[in-house]
Amino acid sequence: MHQLTNTRRSLGITFPAKNRAEIVLWAPQARHAAIKVYGHPTALPLKSEELGYWCAETDDIRPGDLYTFILDGETERPDPASLSQPQGVHGPSEAVNTAHFDWTDQDWPNHPLEDYVLYELHTGTFTSEGTFAAIEEKLDYLKSLGVTAIEIMPIAQFPETRNWGYDGVFPFAAQNSYGGVEGLHHLVNACHAKGLAVVLDVVYNHFGPEGNYTNDYGPYLTGKYCTPWGKAINFDDAWCDGVRRFFTENALMWLRDFHIDALRLDAVHAIKDFSPKHILEEIREQVDLLMENTGRRHYLIIESDLNDPRFISPPSEHGYGMDAQWMDEFHHALRVTVGEARKGYYADFTGINHLAKSYKDAYVYDGQYSVTRERYFGSSVENRPGQQFIVFSQNHDQIGNRMLGERSSQLYSFNILKLMAGAVMVSPYLPLLFMGEEWAEPNPFLYFVSHTETELVEAVRQGRKEEFSEFHAEGDVPDPSAEATFQQSKLQWDLLTEEPHQTLVQYYQTLIALRKQHPALRHLNRANLDVSVLEKQQTILL
Amino acid sequence: MHQLTNTRRSLGITFPAKNRAEIVLWAPQARHAAIKVYGHPTALPLKSEELGYWCAETDDIRPGDLYTFILDGETERPDPASLSQPQGVHGPSEAVNTAHFDWTDQDWPNHPLEDYVLYELHTGTFTSEGTFAAIEEKLDYLKSLGVTAIEIMPIAQFPETRNWGYDGVFPFAAQNSYGGVEGLHHLVNACHAKGLAVVLDVVYNHFGPEGNYTNDYGPYLTGKYCTPWGKAINFDDAWCDGVRRFFTENALMWLRDFHIDALRLDAVHAIKDFSPKHILEEIREQVDLLMENTGRRHYLIIESDLNDPRFISPPSEHGYGMDAQWMDEFHHALRVTVGEARKGYYADFTGINHLAKSYKDAYVYDGQYSVTRERYFGSSVENRPGQQFIVFSQNHDQIGNRMLGERSSQLYSFNILKLMAGAVMVSPYLPLLFMGEEWAEPNPFLYFVSHTETELVEAVRQGRKEEFSEFHAEGDVPDPSAEATFQQSKLQWDLLTEEPHQTLVQYYQTLIALRKQHPALRHLNRANLDVSVLEKQQTILL
Secondary structure, eight states: OOOOOSSSOOSEEEEEETTEEEEEEEOTTOSOEEEEETTOSSOEEOEEOGGGEEEEEESSOOTTOEEEEEETTTEEEOOTTOSOOTTOTTSOEEOOOGGGSOOOOTTOOOOOGGGOOEEEEOHHHHSSSOSHHHHHTTHHHHHHHTOOEEEEOOOEEOSSSOBOSTTOSEEEEEOGGGTHHHHHHHHHHHHHHTTOEEEEEEOOSOOOSSSOOGGGTSOOEEEEEEETTEEEEOSSSTTHHHHHHHHHHHHHHHHHHSOOOEEEETTGGGOOOOSSSOHHHHHHHHHHHHHHHHOOOOEEEEOOSSOOGGGTSOGGGTOOOOSEEEOHHHHHHHHHHTTOOSOGGGGGOOSHHHHHHHHHHSOSOSSEEETTTTEEEOOOOOSOOGGGEEEOSOOHHHHHTSTTOOOGGGTSOHHHHHHHHHHHHTSSSEEEEETTGGGTOOSOOOOOBOOOOHHHHHHHHHHHHHHTGGGGGGOOOOOTTOHHHHHHTSOOGGGGGSTTHHHHHHHHHHHHHHHHHOHHHHSOOGGGOOOEEETTTTEEEO | OOOOOSSSOOSEEEEEETTEEEEEEEOTTOSOEEEEETTOSSOEEOEEOGGGEEEEEESSOOTTOEEEEEETTTEEEOOTTOSOOTTOTTSOEEOOOGGGSOOOOTTOOOOOGGGOOEEEEOHHHHSSSOSHHHHHTTHHHHHHHTOOEEEEOOOEEOSSSOBOSTTOSEEEEEOGGGTHHHHHHHHHHHHHHTTOEEEEEEOOSOOOSSSOOGGGTSOOEEEEEEETTEEEEOSSSTTHHHHHHHHHHHHHHHHHHSOOOEEEETTGGGOOOOSSSOHHHHHHHHHHHHHHHHOOOOEEEEOOSSOOGGGTSOGGGTOOOOSEEEOHHHHHHHHHHTTOOSOGGGGGOOSHHHHHHHHHHSOSOSSEEETTTTEEEOOOOOSOOGGGEEEOSOOHHHHHTSTTOOOGGGTSOHHHHHHHHHHHHTSSSEEEEETTGGGTOOSOOOOOBOOOOHHHHHHHHHHHHHHTGGGGGGOOOOOTTOHHHHHHTSOOGGGGGSTTHHHHHHHHHHHHHHHHHOHHHHSOOGGGOOOEEETTTTEEEO
């Protein structure tokens, strides 16, 4: 009962047959485990199985039922593999039957990876409603813009309603305030109907700081490694198999049960795994099996800060087999080229020569000394096609890392905005836009949270203030916990009919159309690209 | 001046020409650095160079001069790259010219790796004198025994005179009480004259707890990883290049300047490095360049607890290119087969079936669930020749990990000792003996230290007691700090003329000779080996 299979989810509550619920919980530290279903007089004890799993089958649970687990007769907790948290991170879980949705995308083929033109969006601020349903209303617009895939920032259940998504604590649960399971099913189906692929950002390197109850269940974390978020997720220490399976199941679930086309794995450099088989290899293998079974295509895209080709090399070359990776270095080189001050991580970038290097070699640092990292950094990435790299002139991080969250629109002239759009779109890589970029949205994209624990709220507020202490002269740090900070970060769709916003959208439309039509731009052959720099004129010839 | 080169050492004090000393220090945290030479009226300031290096040239330093470095005008410390600590770990360093020794081993070819029959010894307890010079007197005996290589437990300078060697704090300095640089030169030269190769055990995964002054010089350690010894050596964090070079220089020095034939790298699983190029790959590359330059052959042997073929795979298969690895699992399976209780790490081993698996597949755990590790463990190691694995029926760790440090001689019958010797010697792997094993030395090999810091002495004593708390019924834990514990661990050479010791030595001689002569044993072709188990009879047919 506790074996991983790619054909169906086998963690949490599932409904393998009508009126038949299967419960599988991994709680290796528990001496006793039971499930409490709301409205039922008594808790149902689970049977202990091998390797820390607890299981039961019952015809007494229905989709929609609320439940918790009770460990050792006293500790009551939501399900770490919960698909729905209707009352938030601290409330009970809700049993969900993912087979209930009537998909109409049977003929959806997914795009070849090289045809991806990505549009990154944050559900809460993309629309005034901040829901999956509201995204659907914008699909015609996105289609007319020409992008071929939306990339949704993380949606795993987080505290309350305001969060970028990287503080999620229920990796299997689509955020309730966004519309939950049903809203996401509906959105993906609608995207496919419009010919748009859906990329989902998932976080397998840490849990958020509030509402993470995994520690009550088992060693999800290990003290062997320290990450920016504290202890690392346990991918190679004692009991890691349960954790490895948890995240592998998670990847399979989104692709299989939600028809997600590709995953964007957040910050894989913070996934610490010295096992002979890296967890990313394991996920790759399972996703390959899934694709064999379903005939659908799925891509695994990583955010990596390591400049290590091993991650995107195929297994035949002892790589982890990831399909593509984000390329922050292209962004940094581009931004310095157009005038960004060489402070912080920009200090490593010289401008146009580095931009040229990124056009040609993908990685800017492939063995050179990095001043900010204080070490020789990176390795050369040869023979990997252009479709394995994703480039952008801004994204959620690069905007939100600024104290005032200014988008490019507030930093550069209209001409520079057009120049940067062109620089991304003619690259031999996959372009990614951040929502609103195409109309020069003037609103910021600020850092916002809605934690409920007072101490945590204050810690986040102070942390943000300290991070930008040297910039205080430039104004106050917006309060991450304030509702206003979140509201200010929303897109203003009514600008679309105004100038110069309208003109810029048309410019983006033209550029994207050009990229799709021109064979030299469409086929991402890095080897055929010649790059020359005229440094004095600050010009790159491609 | 601060570039790594394989042709000569370029850290610490060197003498590139007669009466010309070059000083290179890596101290990236210092604002000022000077060298104080004992007997000189003033300290000589060092010049700051790139990447944290400090350098000077002078004709005012001679081999034999004592010196320290003075950081920021106040902190006086010995040289982390010191070759000699005549007054111990807390005293000044001594300038050494390694070119002074008159080598006579120009024609020494080193053995092909498959001809290695290793004899592990601990310098302090191998002889009553406990010196390199005293080892030389036993070389004729070792030669007559038939072993082809001695493997010397670590000799990097440690506190006082009693230590296994894994508490070394000056990786470049041969322990003064053993005979220092000159003693080691003389020993290696003598070994080569007798046709014996020399393997040196080196520790690149931690520094000892007393006399480690590296922290005053720079970030040799990183808090990113936690090892059994605390913070990990910094191989991939900011400033790691200086640390990587330090250990790469160290490997090159032993091979080049001390004519060491092979290194045994201790516990590489505790070397944490997520760089695109692992530090072991980097050392491999540099050693390859050295071999090209000198025409000598050197081997890199690892102790690894990861069952990960990547370490011993060639670079062409994206491996780290290590020549061979120790195989504890063969030992554990063998010991359980002859009756060892399945406690502690032995709990994972079933006995004869696992021994058969190790004969056939090298790794016992190549993907199965391990009860002691509480995870699925290891990966299959195919296509790697037998000479890449080193097996033994006992070694310093397996003996010393016991509370009373009993060698096999105190645990098994004479017949079982012969059986185990045979089991090792007929394996398709490289055999290793632990000193005295061949005559069933009855003395234990206990854990001993001679730290001078009172708190540390007490901590080690308590730690050892706690480690064996469940065995207190079996007697008191020998005090690791007592001189007697060290003395008790010495070999009794006079037993060699007594029975049954003499008979066992002759048995080992015959076995080793047989292995050398018989083509099926000499050529380590794993593919030609058939293994059958008759479980009822507790018999393996090879």
